[in-house]
Amino acid sequence: MLSKFNYVISNLLLKSNYWILRHLLVQLAVVLISINALWDASLHLIPNSFADWLAYFCVINVLIYVNAYLLVPRLLLQGRVKLYLFLTPLLILLIILGVGMIQSGSDNHYIGTPPLIGLSAGFCAFALFIIGLTTLQLWKYRMANAQRINDLKNATMEVELASLQNQINPHFLFNVLNNANILVDEDADKSSFMLSKLNELLHYQVEREARELVPLNEDLKFLEDYLELEKMRRDRFTYNIRVVGDSNIEVPPLLFIPFVENAVKHNPGNDSYVDIVLRIAAGKLYFKCENPKAQTGYPRKEGGIGLRNIKRRLDLLFEDAYKLELIDKEEKYTVIMELKI
Numbered sequence: 001m002l003s004k005f006n007y008v009i010s011n012l013l014l015k016s017n018y019w020i021l022r023h024l025l026v027q028l029a030v031v032l033i034s035i036n037a038l039w040d041a042s043l044h045l046i047p048n049s050f051a052d053w054l055a056y057f058c059v060i061n062v063l064i065y066v067n068a069y070l071l072v073p074r075l076l077l078q079g080r081v082k083l084y085l086f087l088t089p090l091l092i093l094l095i096i097l098g099v100g101m102i103q104s105g106s107d108n109h110y111i112g113t114p115p116l117i118g119l120s121a122g123f124c125a126f127a128l129f130i131i132g133l134t135t136l137q138l139w140k141y142r143m144a145n146a147q148r149i150n151d152l153k154n155a156t157m158e159v160e161l162a163s164l165q166n167q168i169n170p171h172f173l174f175n176v177l178n179n180a181n182i183l184v185d186e187d188a189d190k191s192s193f194m195l196s197k198l199n200e201l202l203h204y205q206v207e208r209e210a211r212e213l214v215p216l217n218e219d220l221k222f223l224e225d226y227l228e229l230e231k232m233r234r235d236r237f238t239y240n241i242r243v244v245g246d247s248n249i250e251v252p253p254l255l256f257i258p259f260v261e262n263a264v265k266h267n268p269g270n271d272s273y274v275d276i277v278l279r280i281a282a283g284k285l286y287f288k289c290e291n292p293k294a295q296t297g298y299p300r301k302e303g304g305i306g307l308r309n310i311k312r313r314l315d316l317l318f319e320d321a322y323k324l325e326l327i328d329k330e331e332k333y334t335v336i337m338e339l340k341i
Contacts, residue, residue: 096122220243
């Protein structure tokens, strides 16, 4: 209920299509403040009092709009607080004197009060009214600035995400094209099949990378096509993709390929494999990718282009709603990732 109220208030204050309603509400408040000029103490309508009320109505509007469109934006929001605190009470005092002159020059009889008490009461009433409106205006500016900052943050994040994805995809495509080039001279049928799979991969990449989310099954099909190409290139390579749970969900496109790429890259030349398990349960997606390590005698180098960028991409997409664990053992390498979906 409170969030809905905040949503309505923020729209009313910030949306340009509500500007007429905003001014109508201000005018309603001015009418309620000034309408007492039409009646006497006995609640009888004062004859010929409309001109007095209209003048009263106008001077209050002068106070409101001079403060809202001149004093607040030109002084208060520019840090000239002392000058604002000097000119605003002075303006209120001039308005009160103007109202007093209207009433004293009128033939109508208003409730008589000592001048000092009337001046003090009027000043306090107008001051509280202006303080309330100024506070509301400052809240409006704060909300507008917060929205601009959020929009800028989102725009920056989108640009960075696009940049990261553009860094990941050329690296991936280079590997695929290199594999296809190796098979062209070895087996014409295999190379033809491989190029067909490559066409599917490129089609998926071009069509899906511009979207924020894609069906999980389509992204898994992309992984399967990539691993099938790798299987054709290697003599003793196997892969397995298992899905546990309801896979009818959507994920950011090309989210898993950097892990799979690195798993393929660091496999040994023979008896190599990539084992992928996805489990969807309790609003979370668990991803596990495992592969044997090539015994090169050198420690595996972390932080390649794909993994480094995917970590940054996960930070941007999920913030704190994900976990990533890289397990480097003597004989195998495992990636475990948990995402909130």
